Amino acid sequence: MPAERSLWRWAVAQLDAHVLVLPQVAMTVGGGGRIEEAEADLVLIDPAHGVTVVEVKGGTMSYDATRAIWRRREAGSREIRDPVAQARRTRSVLRRALEAAEVPTSTLALRWAVATPECRLEAPGEPVLGEAQLWDAVVADQLELHYRRTCGALTSGEQPLGEAGAERIAAVLRGRDRAGRPTLTAAVDEHEARIRVHTESHRNVLRHFAAHPHVLVRGSAGTGKTVLAIEAAAQYASLGQRVLLVCWNVVLSHWLRAALRDELAAIGSPVAEQVTCDPTGQVVVTHVAELAGRAPAAAGTPDPPADPARWYHETLPGLLTPAVTAGEFDVVVLDEAQDLSELWVLAVAGLVAREGRWYAFADGQQDLFDADAALPEFLEVEHELTENFRNSRAIAAFAAGFGAVELDCVAGDGPDVRVAVAPSDRVVARTREVARRLQREERIGDDRLAVLWLFHNPRRGENEAVAREVLSGGPVATNSASFKGMERPVVVLGLDIDPTRGDRKEELRRAIYAAATRARSLLVVVGDPEAVEAVGLHDLAARLRAGPPAAGGGAAGSVLPEPVGG
Structure with missing residues (x-):
């Protein structure tokens, strides 16, 4: 939604870099035989304070005090769902989700706000909606002020989250829970939130x-x-x-x-x-x-x-x-x-x-x-242009081995590039397997993932259909040339290299550069070090050899590819 996207961009641009900005956080909790679901339009996790849940409403909003209902002009001024009730309910579900993950909430500062970024709106006042909980269109350039007003001072018994606490909550809300350590998904989310559009x-x-x-x-x-x-x-x-x-x-x-x-x-x-x-x-x-x-x-x-x-x-x-x-x-x-x-x-x-x-x-x-x-x-x-605002430093450093790429990455380090090894005749299939494992174990959605090969294109001749799927957030599985100019948070790249074609070294370098830089936050590279070595890409072959063993024996299939430094 445009309103949610605008607020997300403003939050990333204006709030302190330590504040984690998580859009569209879906939560499911159960208890007493009852399942309850909620989705937060925006969750702000502040190590210096606590957690703020934001319910975002697009369009021109108004509150009818005579009937105690909310209306949207673009909906013909008909009654819409109460955003205050939604925000309070989402905050309640979030608290229960954290408790179910064994995250202490007794000292957690948990706030809420209603945002109407596409219109100016006068707060109805307590007990409906006070000024401290309303973020209207002025937050386009005053979000920091409104955010701090919503947070307020910590009350008796509340304590700041701290960096570890913030990462722990981000992991629960966005990634698989692993004994309090940030998940791969949480690391991707953190880098995505730091991407700036203009410099x-x-x-x-x-x-x-x-x-x-x-x-x-x-x-x-x-x-x-x-x-x-x-x-x-x-x-x-x-x-x-x-x-x-x-x-x-x-x-x-x-x-x-x-x-x-x-x-x-x-x-x-x-x-x-x-x-x-x-x-x-x-x-x-x-x-x-x-x-x-x-x-x-x-x-x-x-x-x-x-x-x-x-x-x-x-x-x-x-x-x-x-x-x-x-x-x-x-x-x-x-x-x-x-x-x-x-x-x-x-x-x-x-x-x-x-x-x-x-x-x-x-x-x-x-x-x-x-x-x-x-x-x-x-x-x-x-x-x-001399600043890289899309790729993490880890991805830029990898791509720099195949072409000059700007290493002045304004969005930060991001997760390390990971590798998986497979025989050359298994690279295409292994690439799909790694992608499926990322989706299953790390909750990487279709809209955040692209599966690319240098040359293999299972959708050859179907570019119009692929384009529609990309726009709708569907799965992407194509080759480097077809996905040029596009990007996604996570890319799994299969190096489908013919070891007998050493004469294609420069073509391969350009294709690897183009494909790797489609990834914003996480890149996983799948290849056969012997085939890569045969075409003269010696550094890349060494990097693949430093990774986990091939999946043929089953050992590598039990875990996700490990990060490789350098």
């Missing part, structure tokens, strides 16, 4: 956009290129300009379309309703093959075409003209620009109006298709 380098780029009409933004994986692409498209679309946001990857194009629509809706722009894949639209978000494929000359082409490489890289670019898009665009934003060949770049350049703006975002190390387009010849100003 000063991003703000510098946005200023470049205002001053220069043609800008090339370079940055390694995780530096926020796609976030900026969406920001740029939203900025100019909201001003009424005709905008094209385009990329090569099918899955990424679907995600960009949804993300831009959400961004425009979040700022209250009616243009959100005009975001489309129709090339003749006002705000168009699509991939280049779909765009050019709308040309009349492309009609009737077999799917797949007889010669796919020639069709996609030579024929289609020549069909993409302003006639296909019913005219030029005021602003063209090109994400993952390194994927496009010279012919494609020329075609996209032809869609920019004479006085229009063109912004491209690229990471040459992710050029999996050897496109090598001369982007600087088309764009006047270059800007380099």
